[in-house]
Amino acid sequence: MRHLNPVYKIGLKQSARTKKTVVLLLVYNLLLSGLGLVVFYLTFDRAGRVREDVAYSGILTLYSVMAAMEFVMILFIVPASTAGAVAGEREKQTLDILLSTKITPFHIVTGKLAASISMVILLVISSMPVLSVVFCIGGVTVSALFVFLLLLVVTAVYIGSFGIFFSVCCRKTTGATVCAYLAMIIVVILLPGLLFFFECLEAFGSVGYIGIRNVMNTISGKRTLFLLFNPVISFVSMLRDQVGRGISIMNSIGSEGGLFYFLSRHWFAASMVSQLVVSAIMIALSAHRLNPTRKGWKSGRSG
Amino acid sequence: MVRIRNLRKSYGSYQALRGLTMEIPRGELFGFVGPNGAGKTTTMKIIAGLMRADSGEVVVADRMLSGKTGQIREMVGYVPDFFGVYDDLKVQEYLEFFASLYGMDGKEARRRTAELLEMLGMTQLRDEMVDGMSRGMKQKLCVARALVNTPELLILDEPASGMEPRYRRQLKELLQELCAEGMTILISSHNLNELAEMCTSIGVISKGRMVMQGDVPTLLRRQRETNPYVLQCLSFPEEAIQILKSDPHVKNIASSGTNISFPYDGTEEEAAELLTALVAKGAQIVSFYREEGSLEKMFLDMTTVP
Structure with missing residues (x-):
């Protein structure tokens, strides 16, 4: 424990003491368990009674x-x-x-980010018993579950690095929270949304009508590289690899050949690496902005 | 220990420091005095490596303060003018956390924490939550925190504000003890009498410039020399007044009831001769003394806006 970041250690201690942690763990697992039970019921119990067979x-x-x-x-x-x-920390002086x-x-x-992410990892680990319900029947391997865990950790680091950056830039937690959510919405929804919009325009221009399949099949490879930075696409590509339910976008990218073919085959790994690189940049920027002796540091006026 | 040359710092159009120059020798307990907004906190933050100056030179322990302040921070302890404590930690945890920030391992951190709690008479509070502590106790905890790395330079920005007299005395004794052990201490406070009692030297800052600096006895003596003499008398005949008026060293005689006061620029021997002459002319004098010098008066004189 000697070389463990003290900011991380104290962050863990502080968050473990709050009631918020206990409530979050409870609510998170209750929601997940509830949903699991409903899906389990619909898939097996109800389906078995209605159709007299079970779709395993x-x-x-x-x-x-x-x-x-x-x-x-x-x-x-x-x-x-x-x-x-x-x-x-700034508010508490x-x-x-x-x-x-x-x-x-x-x-x-890094200590602050790790402490925040650890809470999330605790949530994920606490939900493992619920998630392991899938092993009752089979179809999902333990290694698939570990890959899913990896995705969650990388996504948490990725989204968290934006949160930390705004936490360093904004004076108040409220402002930082608003900015962090906005950044998340931009990365997760707005950028792919815009990409899809432009693809629609292009598809309309070339074939004269817009259809999802049409757009997905003709999507341009270079532009879709931006999707490497979208955690939702990473999640979907993971599901495609694990359970065979994915999106045709990868096929479209792969058809461009070369690097794009490679990316379409290893989209999940490539997106994980891309997101970790962005996280590292955001962390480095945050550390730079936090340095009080850097040029341009804005501090409150002192007497 | 600290050498500052022509230090400048602006916040937008407001100039907080306008070419501040000062020097704090090693082992001094240096009182930093000035009105609100004079630039005390800005100076302290720059020395502590928490702020970058626009221009000027800061040398701490023979090391020039530049972009990399890690080495300087290692030898500086800083107590800001606010608590800055973690309410959800225990006293011992709080100090151990800061010890670990200086690279101490668990055992070393516990040993140092125990030492500090003992030094500040807070051992019985080690398992108390910081949240439940009084204002004075929190301030003591902040001082303990700043000492955790055994700094060569301790910077305290108004550490005693809001402390009850007993704690203030304890703090004063502690600082004097640390100073005697060789630690250099820079302390700002608005309680000038207290500073005069504990500090070995004082610097008066006004509008971002150092207006006076020196050791306390010399400054007080210098200030005392400009203070008026006061005569308390039962009767003061006309002849005595004439003697007073004719003395070339006496300026601007002012009287109020049985008290007569006048600035005097002669030596003490000349003042004694004047007293003898007044008594000889029938003046019944109860007391004759020069007003004592005070840091407060000096502060007001040096920082009064014309």
Whole structure:
């Protein structure tokens, strides 16, 4: 434990003491369990009574739905938990004191991010018993579950790095939280939305009508590289690899050959690496902005 | 220990420091005095590596303060003018956390924490939550926190504000003890009498410039020399007044009831001769003294806006 980041250690201790953690764990697992039971009931019990047979492939639906729910929860929890990390220190007037010690801004940023992400990982691990319901029937392997865990961790780091960046830039937690959610919405919804919009325009221009299949099949490879930075697409590509339910977008990209073919075959890994690279850049930027002796540092007026 | 040359810092159009120059020798307990907005906190933050100056030179322990302030931070302890405590930690956890920020491992951090709690008489509070502590106790905890790395330079920005007299005395004794052990201390406060009692030297800052700096006895003596003499008398005949008026060292005689006061620029021997002459002319004098110098008066004189 000697070399563990002290900011991370104390962050864990502080979050473990709050009632918020217990409530979050309870609500998260209740929601997940509830959803799991409903899907389980619909797939097996009800389906068995109505159709007098059970579609065992439905377990894959159960896995997909529960995984999607976990993924969406991560997207919603991480911006809130990271946005207050540094801004909260500023509000409590402890940031100056931290910065006056030997610890570097980089260690403060990574410690804070790791503490926030750890909470999320705790949520994910606590939900493992619920998620392991899928093993009752089969169809999903343990390695698939670990890949899913990896996706959650990378997504948490990726979205969290934006949260930390805004936490460093904004004076108040509220402002940082709003910015972090906006960034998440831009990355997750707006950018792919815009891409889809332009593809629609292009499809309309070339064939004279717009249809989802039409657009997806003719989507341009180069432009879709932006989707490497979209965690939702990463999630979908993971599901495609694991349960064979994916999107035709990969096929379209692959048809361009060369690097695009490689990316279409290894989209999940490529997107994980891309998102980690962006996270590293955001962390480095956050650490730079947190350095009080850098040029252009804006501090409150002192007497 | 600290050498500052021509330090400048602006916040937008407001100039907080306008060429501040000062020096704090090693082992001094230096009182930093000035009106609100004079630039004390800005100076302290720059020395602590928490702010970048626009221009000027800051040298701490023979090391020039530049972009990389890590080494300087290692030898500086900083107590800002606010608490900055984690309410959801126990006293011991709080101090151990800061010890770990200086690279101490668990065992070393616990040992240092125990030492500090003992030094500040807070051992019985080690398992208390910070949230439940009084304002004065939180301030003591902040001082303990700043000492966790055994700094060579301790910077305290109004550490005693809101402290009850007993804690203030304890703090004063602690700072004097640390100073005697060789630690250099820079402290700002609005309680000038307290600073005069504890500090070895004082610097008065006004509008971002150092207007006076020196050791406390010299400054007080210098200030005392400009203070008026006061005569308390039962009767003061006309002849005595004439003697007073004819003395070339006496300026602007002012009387109020049985008190007569006048600025005097002569030596003490000349003042004694004047007293003898007044008594000889029948003046019944109860007391004759020069008004004592005070840091407060000096502060007001140096920082009054014309």
